[in-house]
Amino acid sequence: MAPERQRSGVIPEPTVARLPIYQRIAAELARTGQSTVSSEQLAALAGVTAAKVRKDLAHLGQLGTRGTGYDAAQLVRGISEVMGVDQDWPVVIVGIGNLGRALINARGFLARGYRLVGLVDTDPRILGTEISGHTVVRFDELPARLADKVAIGIIATPASAAQDAADQLVALGAGSLLNFAPTVLMTPPQIRVRYVDLSIELQVLSHFALTDHPDAGAMSSVGIQPIGLPWTPAAEERGARS
Amino acid sequence: MAPERQRSGVIPEPTVARLPIYQRIAAELARTGQSTVSSEQLAALAGVTAAKVRKDLAHLGQLGTRGTGYDAAQLVRGISEVMGVDQDWPVVIVGIGNLGRALINARGFLARGYRLVGLVDTDPRILGTEISGHTVVRFDELPARLADKVAIGIIATPASAAQDAADQLVALGAGSLLNFAPTVLMTPPQIRVRYVDLSIELQVLSHFALTDHPDAGAMSSVGIQPIGLPWTPAAEERGARS
């Protein structure tokens, strides 16, 4: 029945978070002319173990060839497919401060399937401003400008405005929220919420620095943990690029 | 011997990532005059289960009182202590684009123990600019301006510059790195690296939206998962604050 791909059961969250990393690496290798990758090489470049790479990729179906490795281009396609990057995801960003702008401008963030359809703020100084082809409006002006339902809402407001933003986004049909504000959101259970709390990241780092915890080099969301990798002992020439 | 606190073994990473959330809630409750909190209430506000709250807090030692709950103020102090927020953590930010500025300005990010000591970039247009009391300089000018070793380096550069930034930060003594660039860093094994990859967050959301995965409402780094909480069915009055 099914065309082939997508093995069967659900893919564990840590695996889902690692797949985009493998994809990025595979894409880069393909770009530089390497057509096949081994789990070993992928592991070294992603900072994980080879066994983990194989278990992770096995969730995509029989993607590799024994004795040879994985086809880089096919890997990229396969991962795009399970991540849903091929679909169309209308995105609204609420809160056009520095963080909101960073998200709008970051290369690779609003790429491929993630289509910006609205920018919301309340600061009179930036209302009406045009950014990246979109005019910043208040929430009540947004519906008139939207052709489709919102799929993903990004909350880049101060904590005090986050819950309201979430309510409005849900009302606009957003089924998924990405919240950068340091607050826990109250949402109906069917809404997927993902939190990125920058101050927590710092605190986790300082905690592990304090306790000198050996496995502290863990990933935030991605679950990666670059273990003692080939490290060039501090580049010779010191011309800081930023 | 030991004054009391800090039970014994290491605190599991998921717990460490949740502690700041409990702290925020406890601080807010204390501020509004509530002196004690139950694990139940904390759980409801943090979007986790009460059992998890108790297990988590048990790592801080005997902090609660049976039959009563936890003392809010004491909770705040206890968590500050294990997170290392009381210590002094000199921070350098590399990459003063929108993201870097967002981090500099975000309330609650560079608070308490996290002390900004340097801003690095290479763009001639912003070199020499004064932001938040710090002049943006190139890496080679930084050592002359630093009184202390760097503890935490924040990488907010494009991916192409991230590895170089990491090398330089390590050379300046940074033992912990927070990397926002979409790259895996090669660092000596004793360096703690934490990754926040914004594009991965979006992809994880779309994947779970696609597969309609029931427990998709997971936290990025924090491991929180707000489960069907008391949800006010979309605020009545629609005045979007951003």
Added chain:
DNA sequence: CAATGTGAACAGTTTCACAGCT
């Protein structure tokens, strides 16, 4: 014979249920 795919052992977290204080 190199490298994947995977069952089985292992490790780490969460949940449960209740003993133990206050």
Added chain:
DNA sequence: AGCTGTGAAACTGTTCACATTG
């Protein structure tokens, strides 16, 4: 009676080792 602290059970994810395949 109420609520914490915690062993034990359940669950989830990782590592290991190797059978399997091209």
